Amino acid sequence: MATAFGTTKIRRKHLPEGRVLCEYCIAKCCRYFALPIETPTEFADFEYIRWYLLHERATIFKEDGEWYLLVHNVCQHLQPDNLCGIYETRPKICRDYTTKDCEFEDDWTYDFYLETAEQVAEYTEAVLQKKGRGIRSPKPPLLPVIH
Numbered sequence: 001m002a003t004a005f006g007t008t009k010i011r012r013k014h015l016p017e018g019r020v021l022c023e024y025c026i027a028k029c030c031r032y033f034a035l036p037i038e039t040p041t042e043f044a045d046f047e048y049i050r051w052y053l054l055h056e057r058a059t060i061f062k063e064d065g066e067w068y069l070l071v072h073n074v075c076q077h078l079q080p081d082n083l084c085g086i087y088e089t090r091p092k093i094c095r096d097y098t099t100k101d102c103e104f105e106d107d108w109t110y111d112f113y114l115e116t117a118e119q120v121a122e123y124t125e126a127v128l129q130k131k132g133r134g135i136r137s138p139k140p141p142l143l144p145v146i147h
Contacts, residue, residue, distance in 0.1 A: 012105055021099040028083040028103045030075040034061075035070040046124035050117045060120075062112035 011023045040046050052058050057072040077085040112122055
């Protein structure tokens with residue numbers, strides 16, 4: 001039988017009757033949390049995002065046009081078998097989460113993903129230049145040639 005620890009991953013549609021999908025999962029949902037953030041439009045907004053990414057285990061992604069701060073941090077109650085150690089008393093956000101639309105079969109790819117502060121700086125420059133607002137100082141004039 002396939003398990004989260006085996007070499008073959010079970011497909012959702014092949015879940016044995018009476019079994020729980022979480023028994024076959026690596027608990028993606030318990031290894032991070034994502035918080036929506038305002039869509040950046042100004043230099044100051046991008047500076048906040050750059051600041052976020054100066055911290056370990058933080059990334060930014062966009063999904064359906066919405067921006068998110070993603071914090072890669074494992075829940076302190078995730079057990080070695082990838083099940084919840086406080087299942088009966090878990091927080092409401094965990095109770096509301098279902099396996100119906102969970103990430104069990106997702107491959108964790110994003111159309112837009114920022115991992116470093118340097119990427120944010122480059123992206124900021126590109127976006128603000130398109131809007132006619134560069135973030136760099138204007139290029140100084142060339143020095144005259146003296147004969």
